[in-house]
Amino acid sequence: MKRGINILRTRSRIELINDTLRAIAGNSCRCPAHSPGLSNSSLSPQHRHVSSSDNISTDYAYEVASSNVRIGRGATREVGKDLVNRGVKRVMLFTDKNLMLQTPFSATEKALRDENIEFDVFSEVRVEPTDYSFKEAIDRAQLGQYEGFVAVGGGSVMDTAKVARLFDMYPEKDFLDFVNQPIGKGEPILRQLKPLICIPTTSGTGSETTGMAIFDLKSMNAKTGFSNRALCPTLAIVDPLNTLSMPKNVAIYSGLDVLCHACESYTAIPYYKRSPVPVNPMLRPAHQGRNPISDIWAVEALKLINKYFLRSVDTIEDEEASAQMSFASVLGGIGFGNAGVHLCHAISYAISGSVRKFCPPGYSPDHPIIPHGLSVIMTAPAVFNEIGYVEPDRCIQLAGLLGARINNIKTEDAGRCLSDHLCKLMNKLDIPNGLSALGFSPEDIPMLVKKTLPQERLTKLSSNPVTPSLLESIIHKSMNVYN
Incomplete structure (x- = not known):
């Protein structure tokens, strides 16, 4: 086995942590209490103290959100146990028709069966999804009474699963209610969504870590999407073996x-x-x-x-x-x-x-x-x-x-x-x-x-x-x- 397969080497991990700490330190507040002679008005916007009386026009804080991520060769085999650990016994399994014949999907199926997880396969995912293909997945999700969702595939598969999972909890909502403004209403997502585990088979979209789902809106012949931290998958299982079959x-x-x-x-x-x-x-x-x-x-x-x-x-x-x-x-x-x-x-x-x-x-x-x-x-x-x-x-x-x-x-x-x-x-x-x-x-x-x-x-x-x-x-x- 090549030494390079260990993706997150100890040294790289330490360097990344140190870089993070240095960046945070470099962005720390230099307020008058810590830096004599500086007034609040002299500080750049990201360093200012903000009170309820401040009249500010640009943001002063940022957030970091992501799925939980597990990285490891062969980690796909753990997905069944992950669902058991979350009390999930019945899932909707998303993939596409090409992947159904390949190892990443069969490994996922085996992991689910080994833990007696009941699942229905949705393989009608469209490469570069549309609002129509999303709605087909939504309809299936709302009929299935699933306790969770699993996606095995590239960005199209994972995005389809995200949107089906969203509207499973919001059956009364119109499709555009959560779509980004100005095309949609961009409403906030307030309900707790059911578990979603994403297993990527491509190395590119990053959809396994994000709260985005992109699609073609056919009435406009243009792409738009959903974007909300609540859409982040519960867990991403990044198994390098799953990307070896990419054309x-x-x-x-x-x-x-x-x-x-x-x-x-x-x-x-x-x-x-x-x-x-x-x-x-x-x-x-x-x-x-x-x-x-x-x-x-x-x-x-x-x-x-x-x-x-x-x-x-x-x-x-x-x-x-x-x-x-x-x-x-x-x-x-x-x-x-x-x-x-x-x-x-x-x-x-x-x-x-x-x-x-x-x-x-x-x-x-x-x-x-x-x-x-x-x-x-x-x-x-x-x-x-x-x-x-x-x-x-x-x-x-x-x-x-x-x-x-x-x-x-x-x-x-x-x-x-x-x-x-x-x-x-x-x-x-x-x-x-x-x-x-x-x-x-x-x-x-x-x-x-x-x-x-x-x-x-x-x-x-x-x-x-x-x-x-x-x-x-x-x-x-x-x-x-x-x-």
């Missing part, structure tokens, strides 16, 4: 999703610049802007991507690389699950929601599809070229973390440095050359801009103020990436 393109696009999660969360606006201030802490959004904790997860994820991503797709059977990319997905998920992502993801929802005929090798759905990771990376070079103007230091740091030479990079070249490095990586991975290769033309730019603008949950986290002209420029430059 090459699935591994590539999943890895690119992790990369964008980390880069976008690291360059999102700081939490102390986000507004409005919640009138109740339960209304603080899950995506609240970058913070010292999310920064650590993003940086650690990118270190792993730089070292293991190309290995993991060049040789799918490379168990060490696969394990480390699973770990990167978890770290990236916790990071962006609390900080949020911005323009790459916001525009990607318009791109994938407007697919016409495209379907890449390695995917076999009964409908055209632009996989999520592919739609996200399409605009990344253009996005980070723009982000470089307002976050030059962070863009240079990101380029360095991904292996670029950053010695003597000038501030004005920060965005281009990161953009060029992303283009080189995309070229190595044989990514289609821009939106034109996915079936779009310059005539589609106004439509893509129009579909991006409602994604306010994401666009408001951009450090570049989002305008139609900025989006037009980014999308135009993304028509052909390798110029």
Whole structure:
């Protein structure tokens, strides 16, 4: 067994803890009691004391939320006992039709049977779910009188399970009641949801750690979603053996999703610049802007991507690389699950929601599809070229973390440095050359801009103020990436 299979080495664990403590210490309050000569008004917003009489316009606190996460080779076998420990005897088991024939699903089935857990299989999950496919799962969940839920699959499977679990407890609610504003009402989730255990089979979405569920709203031909900490799975079982069966393109696009999660969360606006201030802490959004904790997860994820991503797709059977990319997905998920992502993801929802005929090798759905990771990376070079103007230091740091030479990079070249490095990586991975290769033309730019603008949950986290002209420029430059 390769030594690298031990994903969370003792040294790495200690380094991560130390980094966390240093970050928290660096963000500690420097109030007059601890720093003589400083007045409260002289402090930056994240350090100010806040009283009920303060008239503040931006937030002053951040939260860190995630699923409980278990990581280990062969840990899938424990899922039955996990349900027994929670007093759950009957579950709805989510997967897709392809995975039903593969080892991760059969291992889960065995673990449930070994503990006499009764289960019904829902395999009608749609790759890149729609409101219709979500509603089909909701109907099944509400009829089944289940005590819990288990999801075995990628982001589409896990997101479908999250939404079915939500409406199992809210049968009286309309589908859009919990969907993100302004498309939905964005209502808070106040009831305790039943246990959900997620077992990911891809290394990318991070859905096993987050409170998000994304779908295509067919009436708008655009993506939107649910976003609430209450949707976080009860437990994520991250078993590196479950990702060894990914087709090459699935591994590539999943890895690119992790990369964008980390880069976008690291360059999102700081939490102390986000507004409005919640009138109740339960209304603080899950995506609240970058913070010292999310920064650590993003940086650690990118270190792993730089070292293991190309290995993991060049040789799918490379168990060490696969394990480390699973770990990167978890770290990236916790990071962006609390900080949020911005323009790459916001525009990607318009791109994938407007697919016409495209379907890449390695995917076999009964409908055209632009996989999520592919739609996200399409605009990344253009996005980070723009982000470089307002976050030059962070863009240079990101380029360095991904292996670029950053010695003597000038501030004005920060965005281009990161953009060029992303283009080189995309070229190595044989990514289609821009939106034109996915079936779009310059005539589609106004439509893509129009579909991006409602994604306010994401666009408001951009450090570049989002305008139609900025989006037009980014999308135009993304028509052909390798110029």
